[in-house]
Amino acid sequence: MVRLNLPEGRLVRKGDLLLKIFDDDLKTQLRKLETQLKQSEITEQRLAELLKVKGVSQQEYDLAVLQTQTFRADIELLRVNISKTELRAPYDGILGLRRISPGAYVTPATAITTLRSASALKLDFAVPEKYSQQLRIGQPLEFKVEGSAATHKATVQATEQRIAEGSRDLQVRATVANSKGLLPGAFAEVSLALGNNVSVLLIPNQAIIPQARDKKVILCKDGKAKFVVVKTGVRQAGMIEITEGIQAGDTVCTTGILFLRPDARVTFSKVE
Numbered sequence: 001m002v003r004l005n006l007p008e009g010r011l012v013r014k015g016d017l018l019l020k021i022f023d024d025d026l027k028t029q030l031r032k033l034e035t036q037l038k039q040s041e042i043t044e045q046r047l048a049e050l051l052k053v054k055g056v057s058q059q060e061y062d063l064a065v066l067q068t069q070t071f072r073a074d075i076e077l078l079r080v081n082i083s084k085t086e087l088r089a090p091y092d093g094i095l096g097l098r099r100i101s102p103g104a105y106v107t108p109a110t111a112i113t114t115l116r117s118a119s120a121l122k123l124d125f126a127v128p129e130k131y132s133q134q135l136r137i138g139q140p141l142e143f144k145v146e147g148s149a150a151t152h153k154a155t156v157q158a159t160e161q162r163i164a165e166g167s168r169d170l171q172v173r174a175t176v177a178n179s180k181g182l183l184p185g186a187f188a189e190v191s192l193a194l195g196n197n198v199s200v201l202l203i204p205n206q207a208i209i210p211q212a213r214d215k216k217v218i219l220c221k222d223g224k225a226k227f228v229v230v231k232t233g234v235r236q237a238g239m240i241e242i243t244e245g246i247q248a249g250d251t252v253c254t255t256g257i258l259f260l261r262p263d264a265r266v267t268f269s270k271v272e
Contacts, residue, residue, distance in 0.1 A: 003020035036071050124173050146187050148181070251268075
């Protein structure tokens with residue numbers, strides 16, 4: 001390696017030279033081929049004049065033309081190889097930490113740095129299977145990252161188009177509207193609206209009793225515990241939507257539910 005241009009943490013433009021390795025041997029071969037090409041072109045021109053007066057055969061002239069074309073192809077191939085000794089930025093972006101030093105021996109598999117696009121970031125997250133049918137391409141969403149109270153916006157770009165067998169989740173990818181101040185790889189908390197129902201029943205997550213085939217909650221009716229099968233909807237932080245099983249105004253037990261049995265007497269210390 002003869003030249004290194006990796007300004008860590010700086011913006012580079014598409015086409016900027018980042019790395020240059022030794023190519024003097026290739027340049028020497030190129031100069032040699034260019035000299036041979038000039039001589040071949042002169043020979044071709046002379047044979048062309050002689051061919052007009054029948055001074056040479058058509059075969060001799062064709063061989064001279066072929067020789068000239070061969071030199072031109074070799075020169076083009078050598079120029080391609082010389083271009084491979086330069087590493088240029090494929091797009092506008094911000095460089096990460098440099099992983100090599102001047103004079104290092106590099107190969108095509110050597111990692112020299114990272115280049116992050118300065119224009120756009122993508123957000124990957126998972127949605128439970130039962131909400132997958134409510135997603136649509138172009139749907140807006142909001143998210144926050146660790147260590148910042150700012151809310152960022154993104155738009156759903158695509159989905160995996162299959163449910164993961166292990167987690168039963170659908171992988172989703174969104175395009176971030178403004179990546180300023182965001183770092184790739186950061187953990188994000190996504191807020192995604194999966195419906196337009198403005199009137200829903202929400203109860204604390206700890207009130208749900210998971211069963212083998214269904215879910216139950218404990219209601220207090222006439223001072224006694226009643227176990228009721230419910231169906232759940234969207235889960236939020238600390239709360240969960242109930243779509244079937246209870247009505248507005250029902251009293252739901254949220255603590256001490258492990259000690260309650262059907263028709264047991266219920267005494268509340270606090271009602272919210």
